[in-house]
Amino acid sequence: MTDDVRKRSAKIEAIAECWPMITALLGGTSAMRQAGKTYLPQWPNEDDRVYESRLKTATLFPAFSRTVEVLSGKPFSRPITPGKDVPPEILAMFDDIDLQGTNLHSFTANVFEEGIGFGLGGILVDYPVAQDVKTLAEEKELGIRPYFVRIDADNLLDYKSKRINGRETLTHLRFLEHVSDPNPTSEFSDKVIEQVRVLDIGMWRIFQQREQPVGGEKKWVEVDRGVLNIDKIPFVPIYGNKLGFMLSSPPLSELAFMNVEHWQSKSDQQTILHVARVPILFGRMLGDAPITVGASNAILSNDEKADLKYVEHSGLAIAAGRTDLQDLKDAMLQIGAELLVVKPGRTTVAQTMAEDESGTCALQRMVGDLQDSVNQAIQYLADWVKIKQGGHISIFRDFGAATLAEASADLLQEMNISGSLSDETFFREVQRRGLISSEVKWEDEKERIAKQPPKPGATQLSA
Structure with missing residues (x-):
């Protein structure tokens, strides 16, 4: 009985x-708003109501999530190819690699998106617990098989x-999972509970929180265990x-840090725009009589020092803020594009054997x-x-760009195809990178x- 089983180790x-920051960015505007002051700090002496209003009107420019989506999707623009040895x-x-209707191509694309976003993820090759089944033939007849x-x-x-036999090998794995717990009093109100699965070589254990008979305190306790019929941890x-x-x-x-900076700067820009759009009426030495402001009203005063005017923002800070936001957008796009730029000298074994091939980009290595x-x-x-050998698959890797301008234009094209960037903006951004002559006009x-005439299979800007 221990609560340490739920705690994350120092290594993780x-x-x-x-x-946490990446999770919030991938969750979009609603998740960033929910994070509150973590990523949108309250200004010194800022009234709580003013801050809440600023938070509720802030919107996220989804640079991080779009870049993760585009980059992780590139290897899967073509189907995974099984080898003849499978x-x-x-x-x-x-x-149906996960017994949930997902094929290997889609499953791998999803798990790679996790790797690009968080830097780490994993595939557990699990096997159903078969009751009263003694042979592989019986399992095959019942359709029981391993899955991802x-x-x-x-x-x-x-x-x-x-290190076992010269290879670094997992000897222990602990992770959190969520399972459905049926409600014995109602067939329509299952609840999802947390449980911790612990895998060691040759065995598995399940821990859940259970209320103790004395005191009613909840403790993490072992609720199930079994034998792994495989001599390794299949993760x-x-x-x-x-x-x-x-x-x-x-x-x-x-890119994630910059996206948070953009979230904060954009909120500042929205605030200053709101202030600038509402001019303040300033009056001096107008007497104590009520003042009516309107197109058909006049305000008179016998005092030579009297004055009445609107005080408006000069607009200089607005222009500076707009420039700052655009610079941040450019920098974020560049970071994503850098993963597609081929860097000579970083070669694979195959490229070492074929010296005429170019180097690889960071995404290709991933x-x-x-x-x-x-x-x-x-x-x-x-x-x-x-089965002695499972065989091999191949994933498409013939992408990569020679220059940063080409790589960023490639990312822009993907965004345009997905509908998250207009045709005109795509044209002007590619032109700004020198890939289209400055003399060509969008109109x-x-x-x-x-x-x-439309070209078969070609991506075409709409009119």
């Missing part, structure tokens, strides 16, 4: 510093490893910026790590069903596009 805490029994699992489970970074609690980490075994950092962490991890997970499928180009 060390790599989880950015995870046995038919394993290949048959690919159409996605383990998100934020659910990881601890791990231990050691494979998915990395972002891999630093070592089960050690990685979010590849877009700097996809290489992903492919290795998925191949290992497929081998665990084979281990569960007592003229739009007319040319409208007149030309």
Whole structure:
């Protein structure tokens, strides 16, 4: 009986510093508002009601979430290719790899998005607990088979490893999961509860919070255990910026920090715009008589020092704020684009054998790590069903850009295709990067596009 089973270890805490911020950014405007003063601090001497109003009107520019979505989707613009060495029994699992109707391609895309966003995730190759089933033939007849489970970074609690036969190997894994707990008094009101699963080589345990008979205090207690019929922990980490075994950092962490800065600066800009749009009427030496302000009214005074005027913002701070926001947008786009820029000298084994090939970009290296991890997970499928070799798959990696301008334009095009960037803005941003002549006008180009016949399979700007 221990409550420590629910606590995150120091090893995980060390790599989880950015995870709450990333979770909020991926949650969009509503999640950022819910985070409140964590990412939108209250100004000194700012009235609570004024702050709450400022928080409720703040909106997030989703640079981080869009970039994660675009970059993680690039390797999956083409289907995953199974190798000829994949046995038919394993290949048959690919159409429903998680027993929830998700095929291998979609599952891998989702878990890679987790890796790009948080820097770490994982695939657990699980196996249903079969009651009163004694042979593989009986399991096969009942349709019982291994399947993939996605383990998100934020659910990881601890791990231990050691080098076995020259390879770093997991010897302990602890993670949080959520399960449905049926309500015995109603068939329509299940509740979701937390539980901790602990995996050691050769065994598994489940812990849940239970109310104690004496005092009513809730404690984490072991509620179930069993034997792993496999001589290893069937978990494979998915990395972002891999630093070592089960050690990685979010590849877009700097973009996340900048996106929070943009959230704060944009709130400041909205506030100053509100102030600037409401001029203040200033009067001096007008006497004590009531004053009516309107187009058909006149205000008279016999005092030569009398004055009445509107005090308005000069607008200089507004222009400076707008420039600052645009600079932040450019910097955020550049950080995302840098993952697509090929850096000579960083080569794979295949490229070492073919010296005429160019180097790889950071995203291509991440996809290489992903492919290795998925191949290992497929081998665990084979281990569960007592097949010697699970085979291999290939993930599309023929992307990457020669320059930062080309890479950022590629990201802009993806945003335009997804509908999150207008055709005109896409045109002007590409032009600003020198990829289109400055002499070409958008209005003229739009007319040319409208007149030309559509090209099969080509992305075309709408008129």
